[in-house]
Amino acid sequence: MTLSDEEIAEIRHEMGLYENPQAASIEALKVVQQHRGWVSDEALAAAAEVVGVSVAAMESVATFYNLIFRRPVGRHVIMVCDSVSCYLCGYDGVKAHLTESLGIDYGETTPDERFTLLPICCLGDCDNAPSMRVGEDYHGRLTSERIDEVLARYE
Template identity: 55%
Template sequence: MLSITEKEAIDHEIGLVPHKRATVIEALKIVQQHRGWISDESVAEIAEYLEISPAEVDSVATFYNLIFRRPVGRHVILLCDSISCYVMGYKQLYTALQSKLQISFGQTGPDNRFTLLPNACLGCCDHAPALMIDKDLYRDVTIEQLDDILQQYT
């Protein structure tokens, strides 16, 4: 069941648009912020609250790559794999992250600290390669910087 806090935040978003259903993505983001990911149960709860079908909610949830449909670690690393990042050292960063974290794309470490995901573009092609951890963007990333970057996230 959606919490009172979740409902209040969703109600705020509903007040900003002409139709309830227009708040699906915001409702997903709100619930994910509180729960860490969007379970099938969460999809059903959002659908019921917005008076739409679970399939409609799920279609939005699965379209956006920052809506997580399975549990993720405390911190999510998005490694840009665009052509600019690829040319500027993406493969080496990916290999180094795999080695340091002992995980591949789509996996979460056994300590639940990090989940590693590919991202098609982080919007900083002029500062490739790039990665994002949670809401923090790192540009012009080198393998030598990885330890210092990762140590910031416990």
């Protein structure tokens, strides 16, 4: 597998922003994910080659950064905050409602490939706990009714 000319150009642009081009490893992975929705083993290896790092080094970056998806995900990734603040403010009910409504558990994608459900240790949205993120959108002060409203927006 090779990266597209556009992906390579974007990665090289990111590399130019750093004194050490290898520091752009995370940005290279973000570029690939933006184009493909996730980062396959083959795409990771191709990005490592462009950046000039070993596949193992690139893999260590990809597995450390929890916003790089290493397998296919749905059109909308739901990240449910399970921090202490969210836990104390109703996390259990949020998780239960989401898993029941979507028919999936953490790490799974709905059969229509609409949603993937993932936990995240903190969204930094504690004043709106419990909260979740759908794509780039944050949703807080969640109740069952509010969750249903939010999910309906992402048809």
